[in-house]
Amino acid sequence: MLSCARYPTVPAFEKGDNTTTAAHEERPQGKDDNYVIGPDDLLHIQVWDHPDLERKIFVSKHGTFSYPFIGEIRTAGLSVDAVEQEIASRLHKGYIVNPQVTVTVDEPKMKYFYVFGEVETPGKYEWEKGITVLQAIATAGGLTETAAARRTKVVREQGGVPVRLKVKITDPVLPNDTVMVPESFF
Numbered sequence: 001m002l003s004c005a006r007y008p009t010v011p012a013f014e015k016g017d018n019t020t021t022a023a024h025e026e027r028p029q030g031k032d033d034n035y036v037i038g039p040d041d042l043l044h045i046q047v048w049d050h051p052d053l054e055r056k057i058f059v060s061k062h063g064t065f066s067y068p069f070i071g072e073i074r075t076a077g078l079s080v081d082a083v084e085q086e087i088a089s090r091l092h093k094g095y096i097v098n099p100q101v102t103v104t105v106d107e108p109k110m111k112y113f114y115v116f117g118e119v120e121t122p123g124k125y126e127w128e129k130g131i132t133v134l135q136a137i138a139t140a141g142g143l144t145e146t147a148a149a150r151r152t153k154v155v156r157e158q159g160g161v162p163v164r165l166k167v168k169i170t171d172p173v174l175p176n177d178t179v180m181v182p183e184s185f186f
Contacts, residue, residue, distance in 0.1 A: 035079060035080050035105055035108070035129075036077060036078070036079060036111075036129075036174065036175060037059060037063075037075045037076065037077075037078055037079070037080065037083060037105065038059065038063065038076055038077075038109055038111055038175050038176070039059055039060065039061045039062070039063055039076060039109065040058060040059060040061070040109035041058070041059045041105050041107065041108050041109050042056060042057070042058050042059075042105070042106045042107035042108075043055075043056070043057050043058075043059065043065070043075075043083070043103055043104070043105060043106070044056050044103070044104045044105075044106045045057065045067065045087065045101065045102070045103050046101070046102045046103075047087075047091065047096065047099050047100065047101050047102075048099070048100035048101075048102075049100075050096065050099075053068060055067065055068075056106065059075055059076065062076075063075055063076020063077065064076070067087065069090075069091065069095050070087065070090035070091060070095075073086060073087065073090075077174070080103050080104070080105065083103050084101045084102065084103045085101075087099075087101045087103070088100070088101040110126060111126070111127040111175035111176070112124050112125060112126060112127055112175065112176065113125055113127045113131070113136055113173050113174075113175065113176065113177045113178070113179065114176075114177070114178040114179065115136055115137060115139070115140035115178075115179045115181070116178060116179070116180050116181070117147070117179075117180050117181035117182055117183070118143060118144045118146055118147035118148070118181045118182065118183050118184075119137055119140040119141055119142065119143060119144065119147070119181055120140065120141025120142055120143075120144060121140050121141035122140060123140065125139050125140065127173070127174075127175045130172070131172065131173045132169065132170055132171060132172060132173065133152060133154065133167050133168070133169050133170070133171050133172075133173055133179060134169040134170065135173075136173045136177075136179045137149075137152070137169075137179065137181065140179075143181065146183050146184050147181050147182075147183065147184060148181070148182045148183060148184040148185075149169075149181065151182045152167060152169075152179065152180065152181050152182070153165060153166060153167065153179075153180045153182075154167045154171070154173065154177050154178065154179055154180070155177065155178040155180060156174060156176075156177050156178075157176065164180075
């Protein structure tokens with residue numbers, strides 16, 4: 001009965017396989033529960049049996065949007081599934097009994113990460129789901145001879161504040177992260 005858990009069903013245009021490798025085809029089309037929502041994404045929100053609550057909403061530059069009855073929702077950094085759960089939870093509190101919410105990303109905004117410091121080609125690069133710190137450094141042309149790879153940090157915004165995180169080369173890079181490779185002193 002799990003297949004009946006969500007209604008309406010996923011649109012027929014959803015991509016069914018991941019055999020292509022072009023970056024523009026890697027972006028989500030239709031329903032992808034694990035897609036991380038960011039600023040400027042266009043969300044299509046539906047609540048089963050409540051066509052009056054269907055909306056197409058752009059996520060603001062601050063990572064939020066406003067929705068009827070429940071007000072502002074902070075979505076930046078959350079998965080599609082997490083946003084569905086948040087909307088359903090808020091609607092359930094006094095408005096709708098057992099709301100069935102579906103969120104799809106109609107127009108994903110291209111996401112980027114940045115690599116600076118002791119790499120061959122510092123700059124801004126297109127983010128792809130699953131990219132690691134090592135892959136980000138490789139995308140930037142690899143380390144220079146004076147790089148201190150073990151002291152690499154990632155600057156990530158958390159709660160609106162940039163935070164420096166100590167990372168391993170296998171840690172994931174998220175959209176808008178800045179990978180910083182310092183110079184070795186020896």
